Amino acid sequence: MTDVKTTTEPLLSIRDLRTYFHMGSVTARSVDGVSFDVGAGETVGIVGESGCGKSVTALSILRLIQPPGRIEPGSVIAFEGKDLVTLGDEEIRNVRGNRISMIFQEPMSALNPVFTVGDQVAEVARIHAGVSRKEAWNRAVEALSLTGIPAPGDRAKQYPHQLSGGMRQRVLIAMALMMKPALVIADEPTTALDVTIQAQILDLLVGLQKQFGTSILMITHDLGVIAETTSRVIVMYAGEIVEQAAVDELFAKPHHPYTEGLMFAMPHIGRDQERLNVIPGTVPAPTAWPVGCRFRERCPYSWDLCEREHPPLYQIGAGHISRCHLAIEPERRNHPHPPLVVQEGAAA
Amino acid sequence: MIDTSAPLLSVRNLKKSFPIKKGVFGRQVGAVQAVNDVSFDVAPGETLGIVGESGGGKTTAGRAILRLIEPTSGSIKFEGRDVCALDTRGLRAIRREMQIIFQDPVSSLNPRMTIGAIIREGLIIHKLAQGAAADARVKQLLEEVGLRKEYATRYPHEFSGGQRQRIGVARALSVEPKLIICDEPVSALDVSVQAQVINLLQDLQRERNLTYMFIAHDLSVVEHIANRVAVMYLGKIVELATSEDLYREPLMPYTQALLSAVPVADPAARKERIILQGDVPSPANPPSGCVFHPRCHHPAKDEACSRIVPPLEEKAPGHLAACIKQPPTIVSWEQQQQAGGVRPPERYLPIAAVH
Numbered sequence: 001m002t003d004v005k006t007t008t009e010p011l012l013s014i015r016d017l018r019t020y021f022h023m024g025s026v027t028a029r030s031v032d033g034v035s036f037d038v039g040a041g042e043t044v045g046i047v048g049e050s051g052c053g054k055s056v057t058a059l060s061i062l063r064l065i066q067p068p069g070r071i072e073p074g075s076v077i078a079f080e081g082k083d084l085v086t087l088g089d090e091e092i093r094n095v096r097g098n099r100i101s102m103i104f105q106e107p108m109s110a111l112n113p114v115f116t117v118g119d120q121v122a123e124v125a126r127i128h129a130g131v132s133r134k135e136a137w138n139r140a141v142e143a144l145s146l147t148g149i150p151a152p153g154d155r156a157k158q159y160p161h162q163l164s165g166g167m168r169q170r171v172l173i174a175m176a177l178m179m180k181p182a183l184v185i186a187d188e189p190t191t192a193l194d195v196t197i198q199a200q201i202l203d204l205l206v207g208l209q210k211q212f213g214t215s216i217l218m219i220t221h222d223l224g225v226i227a228e229t230t231s232r233v234i235v236m237y238a239g240e241i242v243e244q245a246a247v248d249e250l251f252a253k254p255h256h257p258y259t260e261g262l263m264f265a266m267p268h269i270g271r272d273q274e275r276l277n278v279i280p281g282t283v284p285a286p287t288a289w290p291v292g293c294r295f296r297e298r299c300p301y302s303w304d305l306c307e308r309e310h311p312p313l314y315q316i317g318a319g320h321i322s323r324c325h326l327a328i329e330p331e332r333r334n335h336p337h338p339p340l341v342v343q344e345g346a347a348a
Numbered sequence: 349m350i351d352t353s354a355p356l357l358s359v360r361n362l363k364k365s366f367p368i369k370k371g372v373f374g375r376q377v378g379a380v381q382a383v384n385d386v387s388f389d390v391a392p393g394e395t396l397g398i399v400g401e402s403g404g405g406k407t408t409a410g411r412a413i414l415r416l417i418e419p420t421s422g423s424i425k426f427e428g429r430d431v432c433a434l435d436t437r438g439l440r441a442i443r444r445e446m447q448i449i450f451q452d453p454v455s456s457l458n459p460r461m462t463i464g465a466i467i468r469e470g471l472i473i474h475k476l477a478q479g480a481a482a483d484a485r486v487k488q489l490l491e492e493v494g495l496r497k498e499y500a501t502r503y504p505h506e507f508s509g510g511q512r513q514r515i516g517v518a519r520a521l522s523v524e525p526k527l528i529i530c531d532e533p534v535s536a537l538d539v540s541v542q543a544q545v546i547n548l549l550q551d552l553q554r555e556r557n558l559t560y561m562f563i564a565h566d567l568s569v570v571e572h573i574a575n576r577v578a579v580m581y582l583g584k585i586v587e588l589a590t591s592e593d594l595y596r597e598p599l600m601p602y603t604q605a606l607l608s609a610v611p612v613a614d615p616a617a618r619k620e621r622i623i624l625q626g627d628v629p630s631p632a633n634p635p636s637g638c639v640f641h642p643r644c645h646h647p648a649k650d651e652a653c654s655r656i657v658p659p660l661e662e663k664a665p666g667h668l669a670a671c672i673k674q675p676p677t678i679v680s681w682e683q684q685q686q687a688g689g690v691r692p693p694e695r696y697l698p699i700a701a702v703h
């Protein structure tokens with residue numbers, strides 16, 4: 001899992017993706033110039049907090065952005081020789097659920113309450129493989145059994161409300177894997193689940209990925225899930241990629257101050273710490289990203305360059321990039337200062 | 349400062365069951381034992397963590413202590429006063445001393461009230477301050493939780509999740525309580541904001557010698573903040589120990605599985621884990637004997653586990669666990685054999701559970 005696969009032609013190649021929401025006089029630049037690749041059979045993680053643009057990136061890949069949102073002209077999402085941005089409606093429907101499928105966070109709202117789960121899984125095969133009702137049902141039961149649902153034949157006849165959260169998530173995984181897609185986008189697939197059920201589902205996803213060689217784009221806020229499932233990690237902040245590296249490298253040598261801050265803000269079992277490190281302030285609004293470095297005001301190392309110049313993605317090491325000027329003045333890391341933003345909670 | 353001479357809160361044999369009704373006449377056909385015979389003490393100045401998965405009963409236990417839901421039976425003593433015996437007036441008085449902070453900072457603040465009015469309400473109800481004195485107190489409270497005093501005139505929707513949770517803290521503090529029940533106070537927040545709120549709660553505890561009951565499903569947050577931790581499963585406390593002992597040496601197999609399931613944010617530390625089979629059984633129809641036995645991985649598990657209800661007993665000084673297969677136990681080997689037991693108790697601590 002830890003080796004980064006290098007294929008000559010990536011399965012998915014995103015270049016300068018910009019997804020903006022035009023709301024009257026203001027524009028929210030939710031995804032603002034994102035570029036990355038996912039190789040065949042690779043598991044790539046995108047980590048970041050609410051509002052960083054990770055979910056909008058996922059929805060953009062499947063063209064599920066609704067007005068007033070729009071993928072801006074010039075954005076490229078190359079997948080299996082096609083540009084998904086310019087694909088016709090009919091063609092994109094053939095990609096969705098067939099070549100690329102998605103697992104959502106909330107399994108209850110992703111399932112239709114008035115159909116049995118078997119019908120809903122079978123529908124995928126009927127639409128994309130054009131098979132008969134009976135054949136589709138058989139395939140659905142087979143897919144359900146693959147996800148470890150006990151007595152799949154009986155479970156298939158039940159309705160979503162009759163299943164537990166973990167079972168519903170297995171149903172969604174069965175739907176997502178039905179057509180043996182090349183890429184599965186998992187958007188916080190275990191966030192709504194209890195920790196022992198989360199362990200079951202992550203175990204299942206990793207196992208199925210090994211079995212079928214599916215690529216996975218794992219979107220999560222949880223660095224633990226990232227560390228346990230992915231081989232390469234993308235850190236997003238304020239609509240941009242701020243760091244990208246192989247998983248071992250990222251955790252051993254985080255470069256961007258935001259990545260570093262996230263890692264120290266998390267309590268770790270077995271680590272004795274009197275106080276948690278805090279990233280002061282909050283994420284800026286997507287309608288008004290700060291000029292220069294977008295993390296500048298919350299950063300303990302920022303200097304005048306950070307205000308003047310929006311940092312590019314610097315090459316830090318092999319396959320490791322970081323959007324931080326510390327790359328050119330690394331000695332500044334030894335001299336942290338209080339961040340510019342007023343620290344809420346510092347009073348009292 | 350934890351004062352262990354007399355508990356602030358003492359809960360004994362607390363039970364709460366919800367009836368299951370069916371048909372047009374609402375005939376009762378069963379009951380969900382949400383909290384099933386739970387006993388514990390909380391010392392002044394202490395933080396007791398309560399962990400477990402959905403359906404474990406931790407939220408119900410927290411609310412039953414405040415009588416936000418009426419307990420079915422059991423006793424709750426706060427500073428020696430019997431909470432269950434209080435009338436409406438007495439209950440109102442005691443709630444000044446026991447406050448709660450909710451998980452969802454959106455739905456727990458009235459959207460039509462200003463922040464100032466929300467925090468002021470408690471002061472007025474409990475006749476702690478009024479008029480200009482109340483206004484001054486509101487401003488002071490806002491500053492104590494790290495918000496600007498000008499925020500008093502704004503409405504909840506103008507704030508971020510972390511700020512709303514600070515408002516919830518200010519509201520709880522307004523009446524100067526001794527005990528605050530924190531029900532998943534940080535689980536709706538982002539990691540960086542979560543750390544801010546946890547630090548705030550710890551600072552306030554130190555300054556005001558507050559006592560916390562900290563209910564959460566996130567085991568690493570609880571380890572960080574709690575002095576002692578109770579693990580709940582299907583309405584029962586299955587293990588209770590100091591935070592240090594529980595995370596270093598979990599004895600109840602459920603706690604072991606829970607700890608091993610936590611994803612570790614360190615790819616170099618990837619480890620084997622105990623993957624529990626199946627889901628949490630329905631609390632309407634809990635398994636016989638030990639409620640965890642159908643999913644248990646203890647190598648000595650046998651027929652006796654499905655027949656004998658394991659007592660929550662001391663396995664080491666101050667370390668309670670409910671498992672008849674982890675020695676020492678007051679359920680003798682003879683008794684276990686009579687109940688169909690074939691494997692004698694033996695100490696079991698898998699590597700995967702140790703952090």
